[in-house]
Amino acid sequence: MSDVVLWIVVGTALAFDFTNGFHDTANAVATSISTRAMPPRVAVSLAATLNFVGAFLSLAVAATIANGIVQADLVTPSIVFAGLVGAIAWNLATWYFGLPSSSSHALIGGVVGSAFVAGGPDAVLGGGILEKVVVPALVAPVLALVVSAIAISLAYRIVGRRRPGPVSRGFRLGQIISGSLFSLSHGTNDAQKTMGIIFLALVANGDLNASDDVPTWVVLSAATAIALGTYVGGWRIIRTMGSRIIKMDPAQGFSAQGVGAAVILSASHAGFPLSTTHVMSGAIMGAGAAKRLSAVRWGVAGNIAVAWVLTLPAAAVVGGLTYAVVALFGADEAGPIVVAALLLALLTVAFTRRLAAGRTLTAEG
């Protein structure tokens, strides 16, 4: 691998990390902002800081990208690059439409698509997709919905006849704790994916041995990218999760977030990782449905579910097309350079146009 391709993969991985941060900000802050537990800017600042800190707390980086989902010996820097482009494209598309979706599944989808185009159907392991994408995507929202519904029912039963003022203040305080736990967990988990990609690229380029420690600049850059993305905030997704699925009170906000954190950490403990986005969306729906089924805007929930179903195939199509374009230029660095330049131009246009709209949404709360 040439140094140019290496740095393009590093830059693309950090760009993905950034989109991962702003896409997932909603999981940590949407309920807190919606119930006014924290002002929007304070909420995203706290989430960004804890994501940054979290990235340094756990350095058990993901060993391989899409491990067990594509043939590991076929994975090249060009496949990883094309997969990252597919994931970034899906994250941007769902952000534009304000739909929460899994960044991890988008990354897996992107790599599946590029590996499929590069190596044919045998490059993709169907059992891995079933185990690591399909089953978790079915389990996460249903489990979180049921647990959240039980939790909020009991919470209402316990505090039901108390004066609403102190109760709301109490649950808002609880949301700061559960939201902080969520952000810290996100930093320890999602920044590692980017560190893993950069580390593998450095090993493939001969700059590092597989047994070496992750260089400090890799940790620092991955932590910074995810924290910056979190701070910028995907406000359209925050609005969807915070107020478009249900109109929540502080008790519902706390229960959804507390249950979300508990489910994510329980899954981590059991070695059965679930998507943070799927869990939080399910928990919010459960907190609303327990009050009354009609409290949930099922049309919005349906749109979110459609986005989840489309995540892997849509990212795979973009990843596959990207790899096909890269391959047109042969084995040298021309392909990644052309695609990276196009991506950079598109990102610049998208952020310039949407940042202003994001500020407006912030001001509206």
Add this chain to the structure above:
Amino acid sequence: MAAIDFHALGQVVWVSLVAGVGVSVLFSLVIFGAAKAGDARREGQDGQALAFGALAVTAMVVFSVAVVVGVVVMLHKG
């Protein structure tokens, strides 16, 4: 279906249920105990205020332990 780890899946379901419901109930008890203790103190019922205060503190301690366990879990994964 051999690819699916049903043991891990079962563990996720029951641990999530216990932890998720437990965290929510504990914090609700903190709020309930604190609110009732405040009411009792205003009405001059010191014994009740002490009992509800103790309930709030105990629930807060257990809730804090749960948060610490969560942090330990996130630091030891992978």
